Amino acid sequence: MLLHFTDKGIYCPAGDFYIDPWQPVERAVITHAHSDHARWGSRRYLCQDFSVPLLKLRLGADLQVQGVPYGESIYFNGVSVSFHPAGHIIGSAQVRIEAGGEVWVVSGDYKVEHDGISTPFEPVRCHTFITESTFGLPIYRWQPQAHIGEEIKSWIAGNQAAGKASVLAAYSLGKAQRLLRLLQGVTPRFLAHGAIAITQQVIVDAGWPLPMVERITPDTPRETLRNAVIICPPSAVGSSWMRRFHPYSLGVCSGWMQVRGHMRRRNADAGFALSDHADWDGLLQAVQATGAARVFATHGFSSVFARYLTEKLGLEAAEIKTQFGDEDEDSGDTGNEPEATPTAASDEAPGIHNDETLPAEE
Numbered sequence: 001m002l003l004h005f006t007d008k009g010i011y012c013p014a015g016d017f018y019i020d021p022w023q024p025v026e027r028a029v030i031t032h033a034h035s036d037h038a039r040w041g042s043r044r045y046l047c048q049d050f051s052v053p054l055l056k057l058r059l060g061a062d063l064q065v066q067g068v069p070y071g072e073s074i075y076f077n078g079v080s081v082s083f084h085p086a087g088h089i090i091g092s093a094q095v096r097i098e099a100g101g102e103v104w105v106v107s108g109d110y111k112v113e114h115d116g117i118s119t120p121f122e123p124v125r126c127h128t129f130i131t132e133s134t135f136g137l138p139i140y141r142w143q144p145q146a147h148i149g150e151e152i153k154s155w156i157a158g159n160q161a162a163g164k165a166s167v168l169a170a171y172s173l174g175k176a177q178r179l180l181r182l183l184q185g186v187t188p189r190f191l192a193h194g195a196i197a198i199t200q201q202v203i204v205d206a207g208w209p210l211p212m213v214e215r216i217t218p219d220t221p222r223e224t225l226r227n228a229v230i231i232c233p234p235s236a237v238g239s240s241w242m243r244r245f246h247p248y249s250l251g252v253c254s255g256w257m258q259v260r261g262h263m264r265r266r267n268a269d270a271g272f273a274l275s276d277h278a279d280w281d282g283l284l285q286a287v288q289a290t291g292a293a294r295v296f297a298t299h300g301f302s303s304v305f306a307r308y309l310t311e312k313l314g315l316e317a318a319e320i321k322t323q324f325g326d327e328d329e330d331s332g333d334t335g336n337e338p339e340a341t342p343t344a345a346s347d348e349a350p351g352i353h354n355d356e357t358l359p360a361e362e
Contacts, residue, residue, distance in 0.1 A: 002097060002104050002128070005320055010106060010130070014099050015079030017046075019106050022323040029081060031108025032092035033058055033173060036325040046074070048083040050119075051091030053206045054173065057199065070119060086110035087121030088276050089174035090203065096124050104128045105290060109324075111275065112282040113145060115178050117208070123289030130320070131287055133297040134277040136305030140258055142279045148272055149182035155251060155270050156186055160227045165248035169234045169268075172199045174276045175253055176231055180211045186229060191216050193232040193241070237266060255279075288313070299324040 004011045009021030017027040024041030031037050031047075033054035038045075040059045047055060049067025056063050068074060070093065073082040083093035088109045095106045105126040114120040142148075156166045170176045172195045180190060180200070190213045192200070197215035204210055213231065214220075225245055236242065237250065252268040255275030263271035277300075278286060287295055287309065295317040297306040302319040309317035 002099055002102050003106070003130075005322075009322075012076075012079060012097055015076035015081065015097070017076055017081070018042075019095055020108065020324065027076075029095055030055065031086065031095060031106065032089055034089070034109070036323070037108055046081070048091045048093040050206070051093075053202050054091060054199075057202045084124045085119035085122045087112060087114065087118050090118055090177070090208065092118060094122075094124055096126065102127055104130070105292075106130045107132055107286070109134070109277055110286065111278045112285055113142070115145060115276075116181055117177055117210070118174075121286070123286060125291050127292060128294045128296070129287060129290045129292035130296045130298060131283065131305075132277065132299055132324070133283060133302045133305035134300035135255055135275065135279050136283055136297065136301035136308075138280045140255060140275075140279045141281060142255070142258075142273060142275060145178070145182065145274060148274050152179070152183065152251065152253075152272055153186055155249070156183075156229060159249045163227065163247065165225055165228045165230055165245045166251065167230045167232060167242065167245055167248050168251050168253060169232055169237050169266075170196075170253040170274075171276075172196045172233050175274065176200065176233075177203060177208075177210055178274065178276070179231060179253060180213070183229065184211060189214055189228075191220070191225070191228050191230045193230075193236050195233045195236075196231050234266075237268075284313075287315075296320045298322045 004013060008018060008023040008025055010019040017029050018025045019029045020031055020037040021028050022039055027044050028042035029046045033051050038055055045055060045063060045065040047067060049069055052065055052067040055065050068083055070083055070085055073080045080098040082096045084096055086092040086094050086108055088111055092108060094108060097104045103126040105124045107130060109132050110121055112121045159166045168179060170179050176196045190211060192213035192215060194215055197213050200213050204212060249269040251270040251272060252266050253272045253274045255273055255277060256262040257271030258273040293316060295309050295315050298320045299322055306317040306319045309315045
């Protein structure tokens with residue numbers, strides 16, 4: 001096989017590189033800047049060029065990283081490597097690897113609906129496709145983001161009429177930028193947690209036309225917070241940092257909000273199923289567009305999704321255990337073990353892992 005599944009990650013022996021390794025390696029090819037895919041400690045990094053400032057923000061300014069434009073090939077020992085838009089977050093990419101007439105694509109994380117910020121997802125033809133399956137159950141089907149945006153605006157208007165601030169929990173890289181774009185015009189100023197503000201500053205400095213946010217500090221006047229729109233990472237929910245906003249309503253933005261039990265567990269007043277991952281239909285659309293005869297599913301409902309591909313679509317499909325999670329969905333635990341061995345896709349019932357808990361964010 002062109003790629004092997006090892007205890008360090010997905011490895012290409014012919015090119016001697018790893019894709020999104022979870023242990024330090026000599027050369028790491030990175031799909032995107034979320035921490036479950038881009039980990040510290042490797043000697044050299046290669047990524048799509050929009051990801052360079054984000055990797056430096058998260059892994060260190062002195063990182064040895066090379067950026068490559070979408071669609072441009074580079075070669076390691078005759079193995080072709082190129083990045084193709086994944087539509088997940090800014091700079092996210094599927095990695096296409098070709099050698100000896102064999103083509104594999106590693107998707108990283110992706111979504112097929114264009115969010116107006118990330119470069120839109122492009123299907124890539126291949127023989128073997130490694131797909132994420134975070135929301136690989138038929139219950140996960142998203143409303144168009146414009147519809148969800150209107151729901152959030154209506155919720156904010158209701159809060160403001162009641163004299164409450166609107167606090168929106170959204171992951172700092174990806175979800176927060178989508179919210180800021182969707183909500184432009186609802187308030188003259190957006191207030192934000194420091195994690196959001198730092199990330200937003202790097203993105204704006206890199207030239208992305210997105211609104212700036214005002215970082216909340218101990219010196220922020222209390223009257224500024226009244227009826228405000230505040231964006232924070234999920235990890236801030238329930239912390240002492242929130243107390244200053246009373247009275248407020250809390251809305252959580254995550255694909256897991258499709259299941260009402262998750263909203264109750266987060267003590268949220270509202271849940272908005274806004275995700276940076278493909279839903280069930282999007283996953284199937286992406287897999288079929290590749291034309292791949294062999295598919296490996298990883299993180300999320302991987303065994304269920306692989307079984308469906310085998311039984312309903314007639315593909316050669318299997319689950320791969322990896323250490324990839326769902327950082328951007330406030331779900332760092334998919335229940336996967338730290339190994340990367342293909343297994344049969346026929347031994348697990350749906351709804352076991354992520355449907356049961358909404359794990360903590362970093």
